[in-house]
Amino acid sequence: MRKNKHRGIESLKSRYGLMFIAPWFLGFILFFAIPIIQSLLFSLSDVSLNNDGLATKFVGLQHYRYALLQSGAYTQTLGTAVTSLLYQLPIIVLISMVLALILNQKFRGRTFFRALFFLPVIIATGIVMDILFMTTGSMSDSTVNESLSGNMFDVSDIAAFLDLPAGISDYVEKAISNIFDLIWSSGIQTVLFIAGLQSVPTSLYEASKVEGATKWEEFWFITFPSLSQVTLLVMIYTMVEQFTSSRNPMIDSMYTLMKGGNYDETSAVLWFYFALVGIIMGILIWAYNRFLVKRWS
Template identity: 35%
Template sequence: MKFITQRLAGKQRSYGKQKALWGIAYVMPWLLGFIFFFLIPLLTSLIYSFSTVTANSEGIGITLMGMKNYVTAFTVNTSFNRMLTEAIVNMVVNVPLIVIFSLFLAVVLNQKFLGRSFARSIFFLPVILASGVILTLESSSLVQAINDQNAGSGGLINALGSFELERLMLQAGVSETIVNYLTGAVDRIYDIVSQSGVQILIFLAGIQTISPQLYEASKMEGATGYEAFWKITFPMVSPLILVNMIYTIIDSFSRNELTELIRTTGFVQFDFGLSSAMAWIYFLAITIILLISAYLVSRKVFYHE
């Protein structure tokens, strides 16, 4: 009897090892890709940022230079400081606007009305347009020329609209800081709409998971739609506010002139050391903003059990 028990225990252990091996086999492609296409290039760029990199017939030569590339990025390259400041300011301004706009649109698109599916697809369309060939076409010289041709009339209309909005709000006694923020939002309307597709989809999925019984109970208690939003909808989707905020910050990595400056410095001027230093400075700035934002927002998040 003892022999049979030992054999069964051995088979169970071998079955567990077999499952573990299968798990490792499934994870191995991702693990190899992570090591060779992410971890090694990441560490290599960190080494490059402290070095002078030269390429010749014998290969790539690396000469350690300490913090010289970081000092050069801040003191010699005048465009870097300006672009870094603009990227951070635009991120701080755009992220709240995109998250608020996405939540508002998700609540609207969750209502029942004629053409709801079509309206949802319209607001998700910028996500499709911002990929592949269409993104290249959008930034092409032909489209840029058309935009420049229309910039006179379109820019004038936007300027007049912002000026009129600013005048009305100042007459109403609204704070100048709030007025400047809102008029800036009007000027950024294209960027806000084009970058809100994924966030709207995430909020919409979260809203649809809320039990309709909660709204029915609140309606029976006499709650208005405004009260239902702040007491039910907003707390239930607050974890997704954190998710969308983090996604929007990370998404801003590839949506500014600074990334183009880093690419040009590395692959046009072939100054890989300075390019790597710029990339790491930008990465650390984004990481600090991300950690601070996640800490502040996570304190207000409501997790439903």
């Protein structure tokens, strides 16, 4: 009897839970699930517009074949998009983690620096950044980026002086010449890390102090493992952000194609692109879990 009543409350509660998420679920179906399926269908069909709306004719993988094998334009942009992400991701994660660690400490002027470092969050999630750091399209010869960082450092000289291997010096050079872009892209990530740092239990730090751990050990054995989930979130956010940013050459070319009403081909290229992105993200997340998280926790 009593158990029955208890179960009654539980089922009532679960019904209330479903009630709260019902609008979201409806939105998910209408504005997410259905469009995704449609977009897959578009990519496999010839789409044309007429008075009755949209006419589709199934043509199979023709658009995929055309976009990838015949046109040749996409494969190159695809390569650029993927390699630029691979070099941006670790730097952005590193910058935002270091910034968050510093801003989380107590020191004079902290409020000022926090207010300053959140400015990119306010300004930089969009077009202002596109205009500031324009590197694609018609503005390529006029990048502010160039005027900002071009004559400030001469990295190749330093690299030559230090006698670094070509791969590393290229990487560093690329990172430094884009340092403005990179730091301005790390705003939200810093915020996420700071929020994550709050949930590390302080008792762990106290215990490590008693044990006589150095700050360095404290970071590697407490802070970093506790942040592993937030780091994952930051990585995912950064990847999604960089892959869909309008400064990404791939998205830029898609946008033009889409505006021209070329729905079927756009859908095909987008599906291929994001399938590839999904695979890359999957591998990175797997590697991260396998080699970093497992090792430290």
